[in-house]
Amino acid sequence: HSALTQPPSVSGSPGQSITISCSGTSSDIGNSDRVSWYQQSPGTVPKLLIYEVTERPSGVPDRFSGSKSGNTASLTISGLQLEDEADYYCSSFTRTSTIVFGTGTSLTVL
Amino acid sequence: QVHLVESGGGLAKPGGSLRLSCEASGFSFGDYYMTWTRQAPGKGLEWVAYITSDGAGKYYADSVKGRFTISRDNAKKTMFLQINTLRVDDTGTYYCARWRGGFDFWGQGTLVTAS
Numbered sequence: 001h002s003a004l005t006q007p008p009s010v011s012g013s014p015g016q017s018i019t020i021s022c023s024g025t026s027s028d029i030g031n032s033d034r035v036s037w038y039q040q041s042p043g044t045v046p047k048l049l050i051y052e053v054t055e056r057p058s059g060v061p062d063r064f065s066g067s068k069s070g071n072t073a074s075l076t077i078s079g080l081q082l083e084d085e086a087d088y089y090c091s092s093f094t095r096t097s098t099i100v101f102g103t104g105t106s107l108t109v110l
Numbered sequence: 111q112v113h114l115v116e117s118g119g120g121l122a123k124p125g126g127s128l129r130l131s132c133e134a135s136g137f138s139f140g141d142y143y144m145t146w147t148r149q150a151p152g153k154g155l156e157w158v159a160y161i162t163s164d165g166a167g168k169y170y171a172d173s174v175k176g177r178f179t180i181s182r183d184n185a186k187k188t189m190f191l192q193i194n195t196l197r198v199d200d201t202g203t204y205y206c207a208r209w210r211g212g213f214d215f216w217g218q219g220t221l222v223t224a225s
Contacts, residue, residue, distance in 0.1 A: 001171075001172065003154075034211060034212070036211070036212030036213070038155070038212075038213070040155075045205065045216045045217070045218060045219065046155065046205075046213070046216055047216075048212045048213060048214050050212070051210070051211040051212030051214070052211045052212070055211065057212075057214060087154075089154065089155050091155075091157070091212070091213070097167075097169055098157070098169050098170075098171065099145070099157040099160065099169075100157065101147075101154065101155045101156060101157055102154075103154055104154040104155070
């Protein structure tokens with residue numbers, strides 16, 4: 001199963017909003033409500049930001065939000081902060097009950 | 111609190127074997143799916159395998175199918191990953207994580223190097 005497609009990098013200024021896309025197929029994102037997003041800062045373990053497309057675990061700021069349309073999922077970060085600079089990964093359950101990650105996106109906060 | 115600790119990584123020759131362990135605490139281990147994910151140096155995340163709460167269901171990425179075996183011992187709150195026929199491209203940090211709609215808690219990882 002091929003990795004989900006994410007832009008290699010995005011950037012934004014503090015206070016702005018950015019959106020990271022995650023493109024899949026009808027065999028994964030398009031057919032699954034188990035889409036999740038992760039933040040990984042350098043040298044640290046990935047952290048769950050969004051699960052089941054739109055749900056936020058306790059402790060994750062509401063500046064982070066998730067959505068899905070067709071075969072594409074999106075992560076929006078509003079009110080960008082310097083501490084948001086990290087790598088971001090999407091993930092989806094697939095039709096064959098496996099799991100696939102996205103290619104990853106590096107966020108730079110200018 | 112939820113705590114996951116991996117062990118068993120190290121240096122092994124291509125073609126060799128390793129057995130990774132993930133010891134859990136702070137939650138009802140037998141109620142959750144558990145997973146392995148790896149990350150090659152400087153690269154992205156790659157899902158490896160997951161196992162259902164009762165151990166009956168096991169699913170693998172195509173890249174490891176037939177070489178890796180996932181298992182668990184709910185009484186000992188421990189999950190395992192048996193790695194056989196190790197390849198150079200298996201090198202990376204292996205993380206265990208709890209699955210609950212997403213990978214909600216991760217261990218610190220154990221480094222596997224095939225060289």
